[in-house]
Amino acid sequence: MIESVGAVELDDDLDRVDRPALxxxxxEEAYWGRWRTREIIDRQLDSAWRVAGAYETGTGAMVGxxxxxxxxxxxxxxxxxxxxxxxxxxxxxxxxVDFMINRGPGADFRWMLHTATAHGLYERLGFVPPDGSYLxxxxxLAPRAxxxxxxxxxxxxxxxxxx
Ligand SMILES: CC(C)(COP(=O)(O)OP(=O)(O)OC[C@H]1O[C@@H](n2cnc3c(N)ncnc32)[C@H](O)[C@@H]1OP(=O)(O)O)[C@@H](O)C(=O)NCCC(=O)NCCS
Numbered sequence: 001m002i003e004s005v006g007a008v009e010l011d012d013d014l015d016r017v018d019r020p021a022l023x024x025x026x027x028e029e030a031y032w033g034r035w036r037t038r039e040i041i042d043r044q045l046d047s048a049w050r051v052a053g054a055y056e057t058g059t060g061a062m063v064g065x066x067x068x069x070x071x072x073x074x075x076x077x078x079x080x081x082x083x084x085x086x087x088x089x090x091x092x093x094x095x096x097v098d099f100m101i102n103r104g105p106g107a108d109f110r111w112m113l114h115t116a117t118a119h120g121l122y123e124r125l126g127f128v129p130p131d132g133s134y135l136x137x138x139x140x141l142a143p144r145a146x147x148x149x150x151x152x153x154x155x156x157x158x159x160x161x162x163x
Pocket of ligand 1: 081082089093094113114116117120
């Protein structure tokens with residue numbers, strides 16, 4: 001499924017994902033999930049229920065991304081949402097999340113995510129703080145989302161994968 005929004009094309013084709021670019025962002029710039037090796041990220045990509053890439057019209061460069069984990073029927077978890085710094089505040093982040101959750105087979109799902117930033121963006125797409133029924137068991141490898149300025153473990157640090 002492909003949709004054009006402003007200066008980008010949104011595509012859920014796994015084969016189109018620029019894996020080196022994804023690895024570069026997630027290992028060098030992301031404030032979350034820095035325990036992951038490239039192999040783990042590749043495996044997460046391969047097992048994703050759906051991905052959403054934003055590709056610059058003209059250059060074709062991947063300037064944003066998101067992936068979802070889901071049972072394919074009722075619940076889904078949104079992860080690794082980002083846009084490159086040079087294209088931020090142009091609506092591309094919103095378009096990626098909208099494409100993922102509203103435009104496609106997950107439109108009626110319960111969606112979940114963790115994020116320490118951009119709460120306003122997610123609120124505009126219907127995300128709200130969980131009610132008192134929501135529980136989670138944090139992973140020792142991926143603790144609760146922390147502020148971007150906090151210390152980040154190196155991506156090369158080898159640890160076992162979280163499930
Ligand atoms: C969070 C992130 C994905 C947002 O991407 P983005 O492309 O900047 O998203 P948008 O442009 O749709 O929206 C971002 C802000 O720009 C504003 N904006 C959108 N279009 C705009 C425009 N044309 N002019 C000015 N501002 C604009 C939005 O209202 C939004 O404001 P808010 O932060 O007050 O809600 C991006 O900043 C990012 O990758 N950050 C680092 C990674 C990260 O923190 N990921 C979240 C973890 S899930």
